[in-house]
Amino acid sequence: MVLVPHRPGQFQVLGEVNDAASKILTEEACQFLSILHGSFEGTRRDLLYQRVLKQKRWDAGERPDFLPETKDIREDGRWRGAAPGPGLANRRVEITGPTDRKMVVNALNSKVYAYMADFEDSLTPTWNNVVQGQINLFDAVRRQIDFTLGEKEYKLRTDRTLPTLICRTRGWHLNEEHFLVDGAPISGALFDFGLYFFHNAKELIARGLGPYFYIPKLESHLEARLWNDVYNVAQDFIGIPRGTIRGTVLIETITAVFEMDEIIYELRDHIGGLNCGRWDYIFTFIKIFRNRPDFILPDRIDVNMTVPFMDAYVKLLISTCHRRGVHAMGGMAALIPIKNDEEANAKAMANVKADKLREVLAGHDGTWVAHPGLASLAEEIFNTYMPTANQTFRRPPLAQVTRDDLLNPNVSGNITLDGVKKNIQVCLVYMEAWIRGIGCSPINFLMEDAATAEVSRSQLWQWVRHGASTVEGTRLDKQFVLGLLDEQLASLTSSAAADNKFELTAGYLRKEITGEDYCGFLPELLYNEITTKKSA
């Protein structure tokens, strides 16, 4: 298809541009961003509006389903997705992490096969974080990122091939308010994609790799079509062949799971596979059915990968991917190594191991780890049970997963007082750090990021909204939950630094957990707290 890119618009950079940032925010790169904005902003807005309309349908009692209008695409067994790009055939262990300079070096030095450099769930999108992240990736691609921090030298290793870099951009819903085109903020997704692609695509190709992306929080195949159009315009613009980019789509919304074939189909020349983004998936399960009393889930800890609706999702994702010849990537166990407590650490590692074992046996072609200390454990399991580079050639019959399986709200477990308190603690601690620019934190020996915190926030909202009771017999009304919040707030502030943001955070959280206000996404809720714009 011929796509006509928009003319360059008038752009304005409202964030600070220091010397280092000026090598990223060049006139040419900014013009490219303005073209992307002009070409795709209208469609993005329309698609975001479609999300609002769909939510009204779920609120009215309708349930998502496979689409009748795309039945032919699903039933046609002949078409396939693109072959893996160079450096992507073997992705058995991928480390993920925010694009902080130190973590970029540590991730690339880990013994893994790919590194997902994250502008999304694990990064607070402050202007400084997103621009510095681009600088770090620019330098990493060129192998010029070595630096010293205090006493410690951070140097890229030269004794083995470094993991393949994959950039995860923000999702379609977020704006980048520090970059305007014709007076309007650009989409965060296009900002992250555009800068990484513009500066690095040709350099990566010259190094035998390619411009690779993770696509988060997609809600429909039409949103995948938009990415495909972006990819085509971008490739045409810099003069590389269409079909060079690879985008791995996170299936992490309940509506996307019903359109997996269609998503692969829309992106078939660029698809890098699908990934089970388990945390956002649980979050959207709660979110889209939040107004329904028959969809109340027990404590977060009970909503694991073996519960019926999660098991159905994994099975359908793997069989869909393999039928189309593309990778079915696994996801993230939130456990991380525990220092100074051998017994607790052994337990955590055994849990991670069980999770990875379940993934490889289910048919996943690779998995994620949140910490370098988990890389060898995951690799060993995949080496043992997946001796080939991947197992996309395993073409089991399409899993017989039904709509009822995917939407089964039966999860055994209880709502407990402890579960309520843990959710409040996670929200307060995570959101407070997020406002200070830290998008991923260890809390109670678990990795907490925007997706895991969303589960905690949404559960609290849902429980209060429907007046759920704990197994101990306490009714979770507003007053009671606000009382718990105040208790935790007092305890956290008493031991926090003087300039902590706990009071501010609690102000947001109070409204969000009383079953009234419900913001679609935490980063949207808190974004005003992190903007540092000069006036336009």
Ligand SMILES: CC(=O)SCCNC(=O)CCNC(=O)[C@H](O)C(C)(C)COP(=O)(O)OP(=O)(O)OC[C@H]1O[C@@H](n2cnc3c(N)ncnc32)[C@H](O)[C@@H]1OP(=O)(O)O
């Ligand atoms: C739901 C999803 O979307 S999952 C994907 C998004 N989430 C993520 O990517 C999680 C990434 N992980 C992290 O951010 C971190 O592991 C945390 C915040 C959970 C824990 O970090 P820390 O408290 O620093 O852990 P710890 O002290 O054990 O780290 C030891 C070293 O490993 C490094 N490290 C830890 N995790 C990572 C990582 N994911 N990538 C690179 N380096 C890492 C630390 O920077 C530290 O390095 P240093 O010795 O040079 O200072």
Ligand SMILES: O=CC(=O)O
């Ligand atoms: O992005 C991953 C998830 O689990 O959410």
Ligand SMILES: [Mg+2]
């Ligand atoms: Mg996610």
